[in-house]
Amino acid sequence: MTTPQHVEADLGWALGKVMRAHLRTAQEVVAGLPGGPRGYQVLVEAANGGPGNQLALAQKLGVDRTVMTYLLDELEKAELVRRQPDPADRRARQIVITDAGRGRLCDLERRLRAAEEALLSPLDAAEQGQLRALLAKLATDAGPADACAAAEQIENC
Amino acid sequence: MTTPQHVEADLGWALGKVMRAHLRTAQEVVAGLPGGPRGYQVLVEAANGGPGNQLALAQKLGVDRTVMTYLLDELEKAELVRRQPDPADRRARQIVITDAGRGRLCDLERRLRAAEEALLSPLDAAEQGQLRALLAKLATDAGPADACAAAEQIENC
DNA sequence: GTAAGATGTTCTGTATAGCAGACTATCTCA
DNA sequence: TGAGATAGTCTGCTATACAGAACATCTTAC
Numbered sequence: 001m002t003t004p005q006h007v008e009a010d011l012g013w014a015l016g017k018v019m020r021a022h023l024r025t026a027q028e029v030v031a032g033l034p035g036g037p038r039g040y041q042v043l044v045e046a047a048n049g050g051p052g053n054q055l056a057l058a059q060k061l062g063v064d065r066t067v068m069t070y071l072l073d074e075l076e077k078a079e080l081v082r083r084q085p086d087p088a089d090r091r092a093r094q095i096v097i098t099d100a101g102r103g104r105l106c107d108l109e110r111r112l113r114a115a116e117e118a119l120l121s122p123l124d125a126a127e128q129g130q131l132r133a134l135l136a137k138l139a140t141d142a143g144p145a146d147a148c149a150a151a152e153q154i155e156n157c
Numbered sequence: 158m159t160t161p162q163h164v165e166a167d168l169g170w171a172l173g174k175v176m177r178a179h180l181r182t183a184q185e186v187v188a189g190l191p192g193g194p195r196g197y198q199v200l201v202e203a204a205n206g207g208p209g210n211q212l213a214l215a216q217k218l219g220v221d222r223t224v225m226t227y228l229l230d231e232l233e234k235a236e237l238v239r240r241q242p243d244p245a246d247r248r249a250r251q252i253v254i255t256d257a258g259r260g261r262l263c264d265l266e267r268r269l270r271a272a273e274e275a276l277l278s279p280l281d282a283a284e285q286g287q288l289r290a291l292l293a294k295l296a297t298d299a300g301p302a303d304a305c306a307a308a309e310q311i312e313n314c
Numbered sequence: 315g316t317a318a319g320a321t322g323t324t325c326t327g328t329a330t331a332g333c334a335g336a337c338t339a340t341c342t343c344a
Numbered sequence: 345t346g347a348g349a350t351a352g353t354c355t356g357c358t359a360t361a362c363a364g365a366a367c368a369t370c371t372t373a374c
Contacts, residue, residue: 006201007217008296011179012198013201015172016219018296019172041170048163065323066324066325066361066362067362069323070324090322090369090370091322091323092322092369122294123294131288131292132166134287135168135175139171139174210351210352220332221332221333222351222352223334223352223353243351246341250351
């Protein structure tokens with residue numbers, strides 16, 4: 001069955017393109033923020049209590065734990081977050097947002113929301129909501145399910 | 158308006174996580190293919206005539222033109238595609254898929270489809286279709302619209 | 315209480331990927 | 345014919361991720 005699929009129908013291609021567009025947008029919006037878009041996500045997490053320690057935070061955000069170290073170094077140097085010793089586990093550091101960080105985050109959230117709206121403008125309001133909901137559902141539910149097992153038992157052409 | 162947004166509601170976060178999951182899956186599925194998932198996309202494009210030359214191909218796939226050079230080097234060495242001089246413009250090369258490339262592509266398409274289905278399994282069939290359609294629409298329509306202009310005229314908190 | 319192993323964080327070095335810029339060949343237009 | 349633009353390639357730099365070691369601390373078994 002030679003189905004001449006166009007790349008436009010490829011999930012990986014669409015995902016990649018949307019991702020790149022969003023990343024570019026986000027980078028411009030949060031320009032100047034240490035760590036760029038990922039620094040922003042750290043702020044979001046810190047503002048909500050987030051996962052207790054750096055490792056959990058790194059895993060949640062999909063960055064290496066060694067990267068989280070200097071990412072937090074920069075954010076701390078900019079006085080947007082503080083590393084606080086966890087009283088229950090002196091190995092761990094709690095990441096708490098500072099007042100300055102909270103103010104910065106509030107501003108960035110607005111700008112980002114506006115920029116995202118423009119980015120999603122090819123879709124109408126209902127579709128935008130759908131897309132956000134579907135991605136959120138997929139992102140939260142998608143455990144480490146190995147989607148490859150399924151591909152293993154496909155015989156060759 | 159301090160809206161304590163969870164990162165779960167962040168489009169960038171969801172997009173990144175889904176993207177990473179898909180990328181990991183795709184990398185395993187196309188393991189051994191020169192260029193990985195991007196080599197796959199080159200094959201898809203080559204199989205459909207695609208954009209005439211390397212530069213257009215690179216732009217469509219979101220890779221740098223210098224990267225496309227060695228990406229094609231590898232694919233050509235594996236005899237999956239051929240660089241053909243464009244008779245109309247001797248600077249340009251047309252990328253054509255070989256029979257081996259077509260066979261490989263057919264196999265990979267099947268595996269990838271199965272793996273993607275598993276990846277999207279948190280969504281029901283209708284939702285999967287929606288997501289694919291929305292992403293495709295966004296990816297094809299989203300021109301170089303600068304979504305940042307919108308964010309510029311937001312006053313601070 | 316102590317020893318052994320696990321865990322959180324940081325540091326170091328290495329491999330890789332991307333990008334900017336130069337360069338050649340060719341095309342286009344005046 | 346000449347000037348500038350474009351396609352492809354090559355070179356070198358920088359950023360980034362990742363593996364592994366090191367150190368402090370926790371947890372569990374004895």
